[in-house]
Structures are given as C-alpha cells and as structure tokens.
Amino acid sequence: MNxxxxxxxELQVFYHTDEGAVKAVDGVTxxxxxxxxxxxxGESGCGKSTIAMTIMxxxxxxxRIEGGKILLGEVDLTKLSEGEMRRLRLNQVGxxxxxxxxxxxxxxxxxxxxxxxxRAHNQQISKRELRSRVYEVLxxxxxxxxxxxxxxxxLSGGMKQRVCVAIAISLHPQVVxxxxxxxxxxxxxxxxxxxxxxxxxxQLGASxxxxxxxxxxxxxxxxxLAVMYAGKLVEIGPVKELFAKPLHPYTQLLLASLPGxxxxxxxxxxPGLTPSLVHVPxxxxxxxxxxxxxxxxSQEVPALREGDGRQVACHLYDSEVMI
Amino acid sequence: MKSIIELRNVTKVFGGGRSSTVAVDDFSLAVxxxxxxxxxxxGESGSGKTTIALLMLGFILPTKGEMLYKGQNFQRLSRRExxxxxxxxxxxxxxxxxVYNPFYKVDHVLDIVIAKLHLASSRAERQxxxxxxxxxxxxxxxxxxxxxPHQLSGGQRQRVTVARxxxxxxxxxxxxxxxxxxxxSLRATILESLTKLNRELQIPILYITHxxxxxxxxxxxxxxxxxxxxxxxxxxxxVIKGPKHPYTQLLVGSIPWPDPSxxxxxxxxxxxxxxxxxxxxxxxxxxxxxxxxxxxxxxxPPFFQADNGHAxxxxxxxxxxxxxxxxIGPC
Amino acid sequence: MNRRIxxxxxxxRRNPAxxxxxxxxxxxxxxWGIGSIFVPFSRTSALSVPASRVPSWEFPLGTDRQGRDLLxxxxxxxxxxxxxxxxxxxxxIFIGTILGFVSAYYRGAVDTIIRGSVDxxxxxxxxxxxxxxxxxxxxxxxxxxxxxxxxxxAWVWPTRTIRAQVxxxxxxxxxxxxxxxxxxxPEIIVKEMMPNLLPYLAASLVNAVAAAILASIGLEALxxxxxxxxxxxxxxxxxxxxxxLLHGMWWWWAPPIIIIVILFVGLFLLSTGLDxxxxxxxxxxx
Numbered sequence: 001m002n003x004x005x006x007x008x009x010e011l012q013v014f015y016h017t018d019e020g021a022v023k024a025v026d027g028v029t030x031x032x033x034x035x036x037x038x039x040x041x042g043e044s045g046c047g048k049s050t051i052a053m054t055i056m057x058x059x060x061x062x063x064r065i066e067g068g069k070i071l072l073g074e075v076d077l078t079k080l081s082e083g084e085m086r087r088l089r090l091n092q093v094g095x096x097x098x099x100x101x102x103x104x105x106x107x108x109x110x111x112x113x114x115x116x117x118x119r120a121h122n123q124q125i126s127k128r129e130l131r132s133r134v135y136e137v138l139x140x141x142x143x144x145x146x147x148x149x150x151x152x153x154x155l156s157g158g159m160k161q162r163v164c165v166a167i168a169i170s171l172h173p174q175v176v177x178x179x180x181x182x183x184x185x186x187x188x189x190x191x192x193x194x195x196x197x198x199x200x201x202x203q204l205g206a207s208x209x210x211x212x213x214x215x216x217x218x219x220x221x222x223x224x225l226a227v228m229y230a231g232k233l234v235e236i237g238p239v240k241e242l243f244a245k246p247l248h249p250y251t252q253l254l255l256a257s258l259p260g261x262x263x264x265x266x267x268x269x270x271p272g273l274t275p276s277l278v279h280v281p282x283x284x285x286x287x288x289x290x291x292x293x294x295x296x297x298s299q300e301v302p303a304l305r306e307g308d309g310r311q312v313a314c315h316l317y318d319s320e321v322m323i
Numbered sequence: 324m325k326s327i328i329e330l331r332n333v334t335k336v337f338g339g340g341r342s343s344t345v346a347v348d349d350f351s352l353a354v355x356x357x358x359x360x361x362x363x364x365x366g367e368s369g370s371g372k373t374t375i376a377l378l379m380l381g382f383i384l385p386t387k388g389e390m391l392y393k394g395q396n397f398q399r400l401s402r403r404e405x406x407x408x409x410x411x412x413x414x415x416x417x418x419x420x421x422v423y424n425p426f427y428k429v430d431h432v433l434d435i436v437i438a439k440l441h442l443a444s445s446r447a448e449r450q451x452x453x454x455x456x457x458x459x460x461x462x463x464x465x466x467x468x469x470x471x472p473h474q475l476s477g478g479q480r481q482r483v484t485v486a487r488x489x490x491x492x493x494x495x496x497x498x499x500x501x502x503x504x505x506x507x508s509l510r511a512t513i514l515e516s517l518t519k520l521n522r523e524l525q526i527p528i529l530y531i532t533h534x535x536x537x538x539x540x541x542x543x544x545x546x547x548x549x550x551x552x553x554x555x556x557x558x559x560x561x562v563i564k565g566p567k568h569p570y571t572q573l574l575v576g577s578i579p580w581p582d583p584s585x586x587x588x589x590x591x592x593x594x595x596x597x598x599x600x601x602x603x604x605x606x607x608x609x610x611x612x613x614x615x616x617x618x619x620x621x622x623x624p625p626f627f628q629a630d631n632g633h634a635x636x637x638x639x640x641x642x643x644x645x646x647x648x649x650x651i652g653p654c
Numbered sequence: 655m656n657r658r659i660x661x662x663x664x665x666x667r668r669n670p671a672x673x674x675x676x677x678x679x680x681x682x683x684x685x686w687g688i689g690s691i692f693v694p695f696s697r698t699s700a701l702s703v704p705a706s707r708v709p710s711w712e713f714p715l716g717t718d719r720q721g722r723d724l725l726x727x728x729x730x731x732x733x734x735x736x737x738x739x740x741x742x743x744x745x746x747i748f749i750g751t752i753l754g755f756v757s758a759y760y761r762g763a764v765d766t767i768i769r770g771s772v773d774x775x776x777x778x779x780x781x782x783x784x785x786x787x788x789x790x791x792x793x794x795x796x797x798x799x800x801x802x803x804x805x806x807x808a809w810v811w812p813t814r815t816i817r818a819q820v821x822x823x824x825x826x827x828x829x830x831x832x833x834x835x836x837x838x839x840p841e842i843i844v845k846e847m848m849p850n851l852l853p854y855l856a857a858s859l860v861n862a863v864a865a866a867i868l869a870s871i872g873l874e875a876l877x878x879x880x881x882x883x884x885x886x887x888x889x890x891x892x893x894x895x896x897x898x899l900l901h902g903m904w905w906w907w908a909p910p911i912i913i914i915v916i917l918f919v920g921l922f923l924l925s926t927g928l929d930x931x932x933x934x935x936x937x938x939x940x
Binding site for chain 2: 043044186187188190191194195213214215216217218219220221239240243253254255257258259264267268269270271273274
Binding site: 380382406409410412413414416418420421422423424425426427432435436439440484487491 | 826827828830831832833834835836837846849850
C-alpha cells in the first residue's frame, strides 16, 4: 500500500566542525501520507530544521548527509544531483522557510518573485498565463490582486508571510514544508496564516510538514505529531492520542510544562540541559533528565517500537505490548 | 498610595514631521510598592510595550506627560536621586544573548554589581555571593560561572540575568518578554523564579509580553495595549475568562490551545489586514472591529467600569459608569 | 596552550588574507632587521661609495648617481618610511578614537560639531593640504616632521568609522545592563566598549598607516620631503631627478618600487584579514 508520499529512512545528517561532528539528525525514520499534516516538534537543536532543509536538498558544507534515504515516491532525494534536485524544488516540494518575510527581494515586485519560480520550471509559459496564475495564487492565500504590484516593504508582516506561502505553493507541489512559518508573527496574524495554509492544503490535496516548537500550534493544526529530542525521534502518533496519553517521558514533561489556561501558579519545567551533540553519551540521550530512567537507559539506545499506529523510542515499552 | 513608578498621561512620538509615529498615546500606569503585584502589560509588536519599558527605565523621555519616580518628576531628580533610581529599578530583557558583553565571561555582569554596591570585601566573599545568587535561581554555579555567554543555553543565560537583577535588591523589576526567546521546557523555571521574587522579596514586577498564556500563569493584573493605548485592564481572571473589548476577545480567541479537541474558536473574527490608523478622534480599533458602531468613529471611548477593578475602553460598555480621572485598574 | 595554537592555525586556513598579509610584512621586517646588522647606515649618505655602479658582489644593489649604496638605502628607507607611517597612523587613530567615542556616546552638540567637521574635512583633498603645509615648511624637514605633516588629516576618516561603530554598540543590551548596574559613562566606554572595539581599531590602524605611507611617498616624490633622509619616497624623487629610467639604471628604480608594492599588498591583506576577524558577519563558514 503506497499512500506514503515521503519516507525518511534512518536519515543521518552531521555538521563537521572544528570540534568534531555535530550529530544534528541521527537515524530518523518517518513517513508522510498523501494529504496528511505531520508535525515535527522539538526544542532548539533537536534537528527539525535540519530535516526540513535536508528534504529540500539545501544542506551545505560543513553539513552533510551521512546516511539513510529520503524517498519521494520511488526517487531517493539524497542521491540526486543539484540540477535534478532543482527541478523537484517548488514543483514537487515547496518550502516556507523560517523568517520567510525577510527572504523577499526588496527591489522586486511581488508578482515578479512569484513569476521567477514559475518561469524557472517552464520556459514556454506565456505572459498571460503567468499573470493569471499570479492572481490565482494570491487569491488562494487571501490577498487581493493589487498586492502583485507592490514591493515587500509595503506589506505587513502577515502579508509578507502569505506571499511566501503563495510562492511555495505556486506550482502545486505534493509536499509543503513549513519551518516555523509563524515564529515572528503575533498571535492574531499567526492564526490567520495557519488557517490559510490549512485551507490551501485541503484544496490542493497536498501534504504538509510543520516544523516548530510550539505545541499549541501543533495541537491546532496537525493530524500526526512527531516529537524530536537531540537529533532523534522519540515519539510519533496521532495528535489527539499523543496529547491525551503521551508515552515518552520527554513528551509527558514537555506537555506538563506548558502554561495552559488551566492551573495558575503551577510551574513544571524540565530540569537539566540538552546533551552535547558532538560528544554523544551512550544510551538514551534523555537519560540524565528522565524521571523514569532505568539502568538500561544509560547503556543502550532505545529502538523505535511500533504498536497501534503509535511509535515510541523508550525502554519503558521494551517488553510491554502496545495497546 | 505611594507608587514607585508612575507614567502619567505619557505620549511618546518618534521621528518628526510626516514620518512620525506615535508609539505611546496618553498612557497612564502606576506601580505601587505595597502589596506588590505582578502586573502584565500585553500587546502585539508595535503596540508600544517596549517603549513603555524604556520610558520607565529612564532610557528615553516622554514627549508629553510625566514619568514619576516616588512621586517626583524623573527629569527633575538630583544626581544622587537618579543614582538611587537606577539601583532600585531593574530590568530583565528579552534577548538572553544581547545582554552579555561577548568579550567577558558571564561572571562579569555579576561582578559589576557586586563591585558597584560593595557587596563583598574579598575574592572569596564575592565568589560565595555569586554562587548563592545562582543557586537562588535554580542553576548550578559550576556549570555557568567561568563560561562565556555563547557556551550556555538561552535558559541559563536568562536565569543569570535574573540572578543579577536580584543582587541589586531592586524595588521594582521590569521584565520585557523574558521568556519569549527561551525554549519551552525552560520557560517554566524562569517564570517560577520571577514569581518567587515577587512573593518572597515583595518586589513588584511589570511583565511585558505578547503571550497571554504566560501572562495568565504569572500575573495578578493585566493591561491590554493596542497601538499605544490601553483598551482593557483588570484582574487576570476577569480579563482573560471574560474579555469585554473586541480586541481582547480576538487575542484570547487566537491563542493556540495545546488541546487538539479545542480548535481555534469560531465566531466573528476581526479583520486583520493592517490599515493605517484613522484620525485622532476615533477608536483605534474601529477599522478592524466587527462590532463597530457610528459613535466609535466619532469619539475616543473613555474607560468604562465594567466590573470591580475591570475597566474597558469600548462603547459596547456604554451603559456602565465612566471611570473617574482616568485611574484604572485595581488601586 | 597547545589548543590555542592549533585553533589559531586552523583559523588561518579560513582567513588566508591575514596569514599572507602577516607573512609579507614579516618578510619586510626581516629584510630590514637582518640587513641593518650587516650593512652600515653610513653608506646611505651621498659620496660614501663610488657612484653609478652596476650591482656586484660588493654592492648587491649597485649604487646611485650620488654615491649611495642602494642596498643600504633600501634597508634604511624601509624602516624610515614605515616609521613615518606608524607615527602618523597612531596619531590619527588616537585622535580619531577619542573624537569618535565622545561624539557617539555623548551625542548632542558635541556630536554635531565633530560630525560636521568630519563631513566637511572629508571633502578637502588631503594631499593638497599636505602639499601646502610642506611647502610652507620647506627646508629642514625631518622624518618626524614628515610624519606630523602627514598626520594633519589622518584622524578624519577614523573618527567617522569609529563613531559609527560606537553608535551601534551603544544601543546593545549589554550597555543598557551596564547602565542599570550603575556604571558611569567613562567606565562604560573603557570597560565595556573598548575591548569589543579592539579588532576594529587594529584594522583601522593598518588602513591609516597605509594611507600615511602613501601620502608620504607622494609628497617626497614631489620633492617636498626630508631631503637628507633616504626614505623610499626620496629615492623615487632622486630616480626622477636623475632620470634613472632613461639611463637604464634598473637597479635604482626597481627595488624601491618592489618594496613599496610588497608593503602595500601586505598592509592591504592584513587589513582585509583583520576586517574579517573583527566583523563576524563577514566571516565565512560556520
């Protein structure tokens, strides 16, 4: 059954610095189904942005793909040349990068920036067709046609972000990767932009990977959520079940630390720090901070176990049957 | 009621002529030292909240209105009084990295304070004092002292900043987005330190943020700012559980709840496209308000007393009594 | 200690300009250092040796029309020219730093005056000013006097750039915190700002030195320099005066040009390298 559009298999991406190799992504396996919204959540340094960039083929030295595969359909993206990857970008996989509002060219009009991408993939396209596509794409993100003529500095933060979304979906890609698309926006505009992305995803039947650190945003937007810690995947599951019954201690602590509107005055941060990704200690990387740690945790890296649509990498579930 | 810091009808305009921006518009807020609260000042970026912080710290001066320190106009303070002001009013800033001079180790920020206030007379005493201060905010001295800022995490850096503010034994702390650049799991510990500060040392705190959830968690009173003016103010339960101003309702309704079964609320959502503010004599939120009435475009709404201690600047509450003299919020 | 050396070596791989620049300047210093041990300074005076000799074992760089040993002249000239550059450069940076700091930190009327003067003086052709001064002082100009003439306007550009740097630093978080901690303004300038400014000052110094050397060579070649001293610029003057080019005395006009080129390339690369060190945004790689 191949409704899996995108598959990451044991992906490893390391950054080679003077201090040693930083294991930013170390053996991550996950898949994205057609039409699915997958969330990739974790704190700074967990590897989620690296994964987003790797899928787009935008990792540059000193970063390098050390191992694993990224399968888009049958094609292994890790083996493609730059030219081949470029043909896939925007066409099949679109990216809404972090700080996207600052990636707009300040001296070009909006329409020229949208056209740029379209023309790069199809030299034959006529001017009239281009113009109608620009309007179509702007309307689909809720912007009026007049915006096409404007320059980036004439737009508000939210509008700029929506232009970036428009560029990302302009060629109707199958997969859209959004890397913290709303981090610089305030809460009202954030909701708007996320709802726009959501509507588009449904209209195009595309799949979305949302990478970020805001659990609240994940709860509002995604269908399935993958939790990352220090370059590894610790838990994956349907978002409702994951929130209702988090399996991995890190997920449990993370959820408990969120200031929700339920209990005032109660604070539950996670003590300790994320481990070094250069001198990686043996065993589970969460061991020093885990309240349920056992002896085996400091010796063996827990494997990702599967059961009932949920996956978790934790020794607590080694012998248990997953319900 | 003696307030330690008070902004009275303060307006701050940046730039001049045609490109001037009114960052803060006829804003009044008093922080009192008795039964010191943690007050929240909530607003989006561009609402003027950082300007208010800078005004209160004396880093910038108001265009109109006064900033009062212990009842006296700040600009008329003597040098000695000003030095006392700088000691008693401290701040915790948003960027946990920018507050450290990259040339020095993190000890430096603590050393300056200890030296300036003559808190220690020997090296050993100084070291002991630093270690105690760090333990008081929940970090291990051996992991932080002797390190450069870039070697520590954002959460650690921010907590060292809190420790530094504490060493000054201030009478008032302004925390400008103290946790927005810190990882989620570390936020709770920093917020906990701030609450402890307030309860144990009886220091009033002004918590400036755009994040309603942390404000709810930490504060007693909350003031909502929109384009440089207060739109709603009151006890935190009142304002967040029962918001009366359409803008507050919009804010509360846009919070992404960490609860998948509770998706973003339906209901009338205000228009978001930012349009330039209209003339001076209308409600600033009128261009975006789904409940706008003719009177909203004619006159600025005054503050109406919706409940005990809960004031709203909106004609939807017209039937309520107007707050006298512009003194809003619990006294 | 070992780690630091290794780290420094690794850095030079990322910053080749710095390494090559330092290398070239070290070569010149070695030339002068070793040379001055073996070749006596007396040979730089006129009529000290037979004139117009082609390079030989006794006189490796030959001699000029006035009977000077050109090897001695090159060795002495390098050090003299460098001295002029360093004196003028330091004076320029010293004044520029003070003015730049005061102007940017205190702002207000002081800033307006200093900034205004800088803007006006930048438009004045500095070489012209120096020529006028040198002509007025004609006769009896020493090497030190030359350095002072060249330093008249050497402070203008440094003031401007240092002011710009200080203006940026002034708004940073750690300066605010220092103010909140009760540090006085002079304390903040010296303890908080200066250390961060040092790499930048070093780069500005190198630029100022290069500019000073260039100006001094220009003035000397025009005949407005210290006539008695065998600086590099004066050698160029004599080369022009005696038409060494036409006479085919390549051993006279080639060496000073080569040394000047090496000097400037070295200073330029050093300045580029320091720039990259001082400015993290320009730094390549992670």
